[in-house]
Amino acid sequence: MTWGTIATWRMAHDGVLKAAEMLKNKETAGDAVESLINVIEEYPYYKSVGYGGLPNEEGIVEMDAAFMDGDTLAQGAVGGIHNVLHAVSVARKLSNEHYNSFRVGEGATKYATINGFKMQNMLTDRAKKRWQKKLLELKDESVTPYDGHDTIGAITLSEAGSMAAATSTSGLFMKKAGRVGDSPLSGSGFYVDSEIGGAAATGLGEDIMKGCISYEIVRRMGEGETPQEACDHAVYPFVKKLKKRYGKAGEFSLVAMDKDGDWGVATNVEFTFSVATSTEDPQILIAHPSANGTTMIEPITQEWLDAYEKRIKAPIE
Template sequence: MNNWAVISTWNMSYEGLKTSADLLKKGTDAKDAVEKLINQVESNAEYTSVGYGGLPNENGIVQMDAAFMDGNTLAQGSVAAIENVKHAVSVARKLSSNKTNSFLVGEGASNYAMKNGFEMTNMLTANAKKTWQQKVKETHEHDVHPYAGHDTVGAITLDQNGAVTVATSTSGLFMKKNGRIGDSPLSGSGFYADSDIGAAAATGLGEDIMKGCLSYEIVRQMSAGRSPQEACDSAVYSFCKKLKQRYGQVGEISLIALNNKGEWGVATNVEFTFCVADNKHKAQIFTANPAPNNKTQISAFN
């Protein structure tokens, strides 16, 4: 049997990962498999950091960021601060076929989606609106820090032909400033893929992840011969140390990686869940935690 594999961030991606695994097992290409995974997360209103039901910005508007990269061609597409679009990652995938204008933001991204027949809908659910209204009240009355809920869904697929694809989608920081963009749609920071090597994807505080271009750095280290786990540990922990020393603080940072052999790796500075499946193992959720000596401790999710 030819190798195939899929890895994704957070336990919320589990059902989508199982769908993706079934497709890869049947010989579906990596591009379709990763898009289906992300779409399933985007459609679920229970997940408040991605897609429909995502938590809004300071103005009560759900603005989404997403990206898609084909590791065979290095083609990539991104959208940022896109509104009223059910599947931001699908728009990013279509943009990846463009030689120019492959990264669109704000009104331009939303209009592109509408003109090209993507499903448009009000992404603010009643529950998300209620949560936003409560947070506005709390912030006004108690001057509390409003930001929370920035769990990007990122996924990497390896198909039976050896192609690697990566994609991301997020509604970003809850109560973020209007137009704020994190790392998720930014090549090299939130994602990177090269089918000759593998891919990586990030989740966490985008403003800090951007400072290290960590997804590209992990792929670079894999190209130099490091395993995905070695590359993740080396890139993430050394950068977190540097950022704390030079910037004074470091937010939540977690990354996943998959090479073109189907081997995977994860590193994080907080407790972090992720999902994996391949041609030898059924879909499973794991928990990762930072451990001493710049290593990552991984255990089965309970």
């Protein structure tokens, strides 16, 4: 039987390895996607998700996350949640609620506390040093305040034919307090329907949400396009439209997988992702946009991986 999982960025790979083992063992798509993201949320060197995530301008780590069940279309989400290790797990529990399934700020944090989720200070010393360094840099008015907004977005497909999607992020580094991006927004940061497939996004949320791109990719797959065709046809024309009508477009990267385990990717920047299926061993790949509105995908090099590991663990000076 077919199973599969795909997730954004190289940092997802250890989570993809875990999800792949779970799916091989016939565990559910929901359990697999939650576990995939939990792995990343716990790792302190990933500066845009969970523990170690970079804070807002006030030095507070505010996290956004979402979960969607492709069988029932049930969704749960949190925005601006504080002091909880696994924001995506809170989102998944909220997906069981018919009402009040999207909680933000103090309401989200209180819900997590009441329901026994692991609470802790999410600001690591390393992330605090990055924040303090940025505060000094911002005294130079030519320096942009915003960088670091890499969301983990993941799709899973179980042998039973069920699918799930989930996202988790600490959002835009140095964002204004209370800012929420696309990651917890249905149709923008994620969408999945087990009868069709799913998609998830990473990049600048303010621009991704202008196009509801994740839903558009799923809609196109439902009309017969392959995941790669759907990604190319949804992402690149919209980036052009946004540049023409809004004047600019931020970073866009999306991954997709259909109910048969086929997958696709589109991006307007250099973009790494991880994928594993019943017919493909887990692998990290790198994607680039081409001049003709399609996506170029190639294996990652060991040199790139070595440089990445060195970069994310380099001392903060």
